[in-house]
Amino acid sequence: xxxxxxxxxxxxxxxLLSRLLSLVPILFGTSLVAFFLVRLIPGDPVIALLGxxxxxxxxxxxxxxxxxxxxxxxxxxxxxxxxxxGDFGRSIQGGREVFPLxxxxxxxxxxxxxxxLIVSLVIAIPAGIxxxxxxxxxxxxxxxxxxxxxxxxxSFWLGILLILTFSIxxxxxxxxxxxxxxxxxxxxxxxxxxxxxxxxxALAAATMRMTRATMLEVLRSDYVRTARAKGVPWRRVVWRHxxxxxxxxxxxxxxxxxGQLLGGVVVTETVFSWxxxxxxxxxxxxxxxxxxxxxxxxxxxVLFVLINLLTDLVYTLIDPRVGLA
Amino acid sequence: xxxxxPARPGSAFLSGILRDRRAAxxxxxxxxxxxxxxxxxxxxxxxxxxxxxxxxxxxxxAVHLFGTDDLGxxxxxxxxxxxxxxxxVGILSVAGALVAGTALGLIAGAFGELTDRLIxxxxxxxxxxxxxxxxLAITAVLGPSLSNAVLAIAVxxxxxxxxxxxxxxxxxxxxxxxxxxxxxxxxxWTILFTTIxxxxxxxxxxxxxxxxxxxxxxxxxxxxxxxxxxxPTPTWGNMLKNAIGFLDLAPWLAWFPGAAIFLTxxxxxxxxxxxxxxxxxxxx
Numbered sequence: 001x002x003x004x005x006x007x008x009x010x011x012x013x014x015x016l017l018s019r020l021l022s023l024v025p026i027l028f029g030t031s032l033v034a035f036f037l038v039r040l041i042p043g044d045p046v047i048a049l050l051g052x053x054x055x056x057x058x059x060x061x062x063x064x065x066x067x068x069x070x071x072x073x074x075x076x077x078x079x080x081x082x083x084x085x086g087d088f089g090r091s092i093q094g095g096r097e098v099f100p101l102x103x104x105x106x107x108x109x110x111x112x113x114x115x116x117l118i119v120s121l122v123i124a125i126p127a128g129i130x131x132x133x134x135x136x137x138x139x140x141x142x143x144x145x146x147x148x149x150x151x152x153x154x155s156f157w158l159g160i161l162l163i164l165t166f167s168i169x170x171x172x173x174x175x176x177x178x179x180x181x182x183x184x185x186x187x188x189x190x191x192x193x194x195x196x197x198x199x200x201x202a203l204a205a206a207t208m209r210m211t212r213a214t215m216l217e218v219l220r221s222d223y224v225r226t227a228r229a230k231g232v233p234w235r236r237v238v239w240r241h242x243x244x245x246x247x248x249x250x251x252x253x254x255x256x257x258x259g260q261l262l263g264g265v266v267v268t269e270t271v272f273s274w275x276x277x278x279x280x281x282x283x284x285x286x287x288x289x290x291x292x293x294x295x296x297x298x299x300x301x302v303l304f305v306l307i308n309l310l311t312d313l314v315y316t317l318i319d320p321r322v323g324l325a
Numbered sequence: 326x327x328x329x330x331p332a333r334p335g336s337a338f339l340s341g342i343l344r345d346r347r348a349a350x351x352x353x354x355x356x357x358x359x360x361x362x363x364x365x366x367x368x369x370x371x372x373x374x375x376x377x378x379x380x381x382x383x384x385x386x387a388v389h390l391f392g393t394d395d396l397g398x399x400x401x402x403x404x405x406x407x408x409x410x411x412x413x414v415g416i417l418s419v420a421g422a423l424v425a426g427t428a429l430g431l432i433a434g435a436f437g438e439l440t441d442r443l444i445x446x447x448x449x450x451x452x453x454x455x456x457x458x459x460x461l462a463i464t465a466v467l468g469p470s471l472s473n474a475v476l477a478i479a480v481x482x483x484x485x486x487x488x489x490x491x492x493x494x495x496x497x498x499x500x501x502x503x504x505x506x507x508x509x510x511x512x513x514w515t516i517l518f519t520t521i522x523x524x525x526x527x528x529x530x531x532x533x534x535x536x537x538x539x540x541x542x543x544x545x546x547x548x549x550x551x552x553x554x555x556x557p558t559p560t561w562g563n564m565l566k567n568a569i570g571f572l573d574l575a576p577w578l579a580w581f582p583g584a585a586i587f588l589t590x591x592x593x594x595x596x597x598x599x600x601x602x603x604x605x606x607x608x609x
Contacts, residue, residue, distance in 0.1 A: 029450030033462075040466050148598075152591035154542050156549050157565060157583035164576050175572075263455025267546050271569070281458070282550055285465040297462050301454045 015316065019309060026305055031083070034298035035076050038290050048290045051092040083298070089291035091284075098295040102277065106299075108178060109276030112199065112269070113261040115192055117254065119200025120207050125250075127204075128211025132219060133238055143208060150205025155264060159198040159271040166194060176273040195272040199264055203257050210253045214246040221245075248315070255311025262300050262307075348599030354592025358585075361408035369402035374557045382575045392577040394567060400578060403559035404585050410471065410560040411589060414544040414553075415537050418478035423533050426483045427522070430490025435498055435517050445491065448484035456481040456539075457546055464552040471554040474547045478540050489532055493525035531601050538593035545586050561586045 041048045046062050063069070067078040082089075088098035131143040167175035174191055181188040218224060219242050227241050228234075266278035273279065277296055284292035361368060371377075377397035385392045391400035433444040451459065463477035464470075497503060498521060506516050547553040548562025556563060561582040568578035 025446050026449050026453050029446065030453050033450065033454070037462055037466055148594060149587075149591065152538065152594050153587050154545050154549075154583070154590070156546070157579070157586060160565065160569065160572065160579045160583065164572060164579065168573050168576070260455060263457040266455075266457050266461065267549065270550060281461065285461060286551070293462065293465055297454070297458060300458055304455055305453050 016313070019312060023305060023309060027302065030298065030301040030305065031080060032076070034294050034301070035079055037294050037297060041290065048288070049089060049092070051288075088295035088298075091292050092289045093287050098291050101280065101292065102295050102299050105275060105277040105280040105296075108274055109262075109265050109269070109278065111181070112192065112195055112265060112274055112276060113258065115196035116199035116203060116261060116264075117258065119196050120203035120257070121254075123200070123204040124207035125211055128208045129215055129238065129243065131208070131212040132215030135216065140212075144212065147205040147208045147212075150201050150208075153202070154267075155198050155202050156267045156271050158201055159194065159268060162194045162197060163271075176271070178273070178275050191272075191274075195268050195274055198271070199261065199268045202264065203261070206257065207250065207253060211246065211250055214249050215242055218242045218246045252311060252315045255307065255314060258307050258311070262304055345599050345602070347595050351592045351595025351597075351599060354588050355596055358408050358412060358589040358592065361405045362412045365406045365409055369399070369405045371399035371402045373403045373406040373559045374398065382571065384575070385577055391581040392575065394564075394575070394578055395571060400564070400581055403564060404561070404581050407559045407561045407564060407582060407585065408589070410548075410554050410558065411541050411544060411586070414471065414475050414478065415540045415593075418475045418540045418544075419482065419533050419537050421475070421479035422482035422536070423486050423529060425479070426486025427490045427525075427529055429483070430487040430492075431494050431517050431522060431525075433487065434491040434494025435513065435521065441491070444487065448487045451480065452484045454481075457543060460543055460547060461550070461552065464547060469547075469552040469555060471558070474544055474553040477547070478543050481543070482536050482540065485532060485536060486529055489529055490525055493528065494521055497521050497524050531597070534593065534600050535597035538590045538597065541586065541590055541593065 038048055046059050046066070046068065047054070049066075050058055050062055065078070065082070067075050070078070086099045088102070090096065091098055091101060127143045127146075131140040134140050163175045166173045173193055175194075177191050179187040179191060219238075224237060224241055227237050232241070262277075265274075265276055266282060268274070269276045269278035270282050277300060281293060281296040281300075283289075284296065375398060377393065377399075380389065380393045380397045382395060383389055383393040383397070389399050389401065391404060393399055394403070429444050429448070433441045454462075459481050460474075460477040463480060464473050467473040467476070494517075503516060503520055506520050511520075544553055544560070545562035545565070548560040549566045551563070551566060553562055554560045564582035565579060568575070568582070571578055
C-alpha cells in the first residue's frame with residue numbers, strides 16, 4: 001500500500017515539475033513581449049519611460065540602468081534582472097514605484113473577481129441543473145436563450161444599463177466609486193454590487209451552458225440509470241449522483257474563467273471607476289505612463305499563466321480518470 | 326437497400342439553416358447588420374457627423390428615431406453608420422487572423438518538429454495574455470486608430486486558427502491521398518496548399534464565424550476605451566463612451582448603440598452555433 005502511495009507521490013512530483021518547466025518558455029515569451037512593448041514605441045524609450053519633462057541627469061541615469069548602449073540581449077537581461085528583484089521602475093505620473101502601485105491595485109481586482117465568481121455560480125449552477133433536468137421544456141429554452149444573450153452582451157453595456165436602472169431610475173446603489181472594506185464594509189458592498197453583477201453575468205452565461213451540457217451527459221450515464229432503477233428519489237439522484245460528477249468540468253471552466261476575469265475587469269473597472277489593475281492599465285495607457293503599462297501587462301500575463309497552471313493541477317488532482325502523464 | 330444520391334453541401338447547409346429557427350433568427354440579424362452597413366447612405370436620414378445645435382440631446386421622436394446626442398447629431402444615423410465600422414473590423418481582423426493563422430498552422434504541422442515548436446511556442450505566448458489586455462497593449466504602442474484595432478484583434482485571434490490548422494494538418498498529412506501526391510513527386514508547398522489546405526478548412530471556417538462575434542465585441546471594447554476608430558467616425562463603442570457623460574440627461578444615447586452591438590453579436594453567435602451543428606459529423 002505504502003509502495004503505491006510513494007509511487008503516486010513521485011508521479012505527482014514529476015508531473016508538477018514537467019508542468020512548471022513547460023511554463024519557462026511561455027514566461028520567457030511574455031517577458032519579451034513586455035520588454036519590447038516599450039522598445040516598439042516610436043522615439044526614445046527613455047523619454048517614453050520618464051516623460052517629456054525629465055531632466056538630463058535622470059535620462060542619463062536611466063539610460064545607464066537599462067544598458068541602452070549595449071546590444072538588445074544585454075538590455076533584456078539587465079531589464080529582467082531589475083524585474084526579478086521587484087524593480088519595475090517609477091511611474092511617470094507622481095514618480096511612485098510601479099510595483100507597490102500594481103500590488104495596491106491587485107486587492108480591489110481580486111475582491112471584484114471573487115464577487116463576480118460568486119454571482120456567476122449562484123445564477124449559473126441552479127439554472128444549468130434546471131435546464132438539464134427539464135430538457136426541451138420552456139425552462140430549458142428560456143435558460144439557454146438567456147445564457148446566449150449573456151454571452152452576446154458587451155459587459156460595459158450591461159454595466160451602463162444597471163447604472164441607468166439602479167443608480168438613476170431607482171437611486172439605491174452608487175453608480176461608481178470604491179471604499180476599502182476595512183474602512184466601511186457596508187459602503188464597500190454597495191459599491192461592489194453593480195460591477196460584480198456586470199462581470200458575473202457574462203461568466204454565468206458560459207458556466208450555465210457548461211453545467212447544462214455536463215449534467216445532460218451525466219444524467220444519461222449507466223450509474224444514474226441504476227440509481228433510478230433502485231428507486232433512489234430523483235432529487236437525490238440529481239444532487240448526490242449526477243451533480244457531484246458534473247463538477248469536474250465545471251471546476252475547470254471556473255479556473256479558465258478566473259484567468260479571463262483578468263481581462264474582463266479592464267472594461268468593468270473603467271465603467272465603475274473601480275481602482276483595480278484594469279483601470280490602472282487603461283489610465284496608464286492614456287497618460288502614456290509606459291512603466292505602469294509594462295508592469296501591468298507583465299504582471300497580468302504572469303498571473304494568467306499561473307491561474308491556468310493551477311486549474312490544470314486541480315483538474316488532474318480531483319479527477320482520477322485524468323492521467324499524470 | 327436503395328441508393329441515395331448524396332445531398333449537395335450547399336443545399337444541406339441551406340435546409341439546415343431554414344429548419345433551425347435559432348439559425349434563421351441569427352441569419353436575419355446578421356443580414357440586418359450587413360444591410361445597415363452596405364446601404365447606410367440610403368437608410369440614414371441625416372449625415373452622421375452633421376451637428377444640429379437646435380436639437381441637442383433631443384429624446385427619440387418621429388424626426389430623430391433614436392434621439393440626438395450632445396452635438397445634436399442624429400443617433401439613428403450614427404448607429405446605422407456604426408455598423409460599417411463594426412463589420413469592417415470584424416471581417417478584416419477575422420480574415421487576417423484566419424489567413425495568417427491557417428498558414429502558420431499548416432507550416433507547423435507539415436515541416437518537422439523544430440518549425441512546429443518554434444511557431445507553436447510563439448502562439449502559446451500570445452495565448453498567455455488575456456485577449457483584451459493584449460489588444461490594449463498593441464493599440465497603446467501603435468496608437469489608437471481603426472487600422473491598429475484591426476491589427477490588434479487579428480493578432481489576439483491568430484493562435485486559435487493556428488492551433489486548429491496544425492491539429493488538422495497533422496491528421497491529414499498522413500492520409501493516403503497525400504502520400505499518393507508525394508509519391509507522384511509533387512513538392513511540399515504544392516501538397517500543403519492544394520491538397521492539405523482544402524481538407525482542413527471546414528472547422529476553421531466554423532471557428533471564424535464564432536470568432537466574428539468576439540471580434541465585434543473586442544472592437545466595441547477598444548472603441549469604448551478610446552483606442553479604436555477616432556471621433557467623429559461613429560462606432561457603437563465610442564457612442565457608448567460618449568453616452569456615459571449624459572446617462573441622467575439622455576439615457577437613449579446608451580440604449581441604441583448597445584442594443585446594436587448586442588443584436589449583431591447575438592446574430593453571429595446564433596449563426597455560428599448553427600454552422601457548427603451543421604458541420605458536426607456527429608449530427609449527420
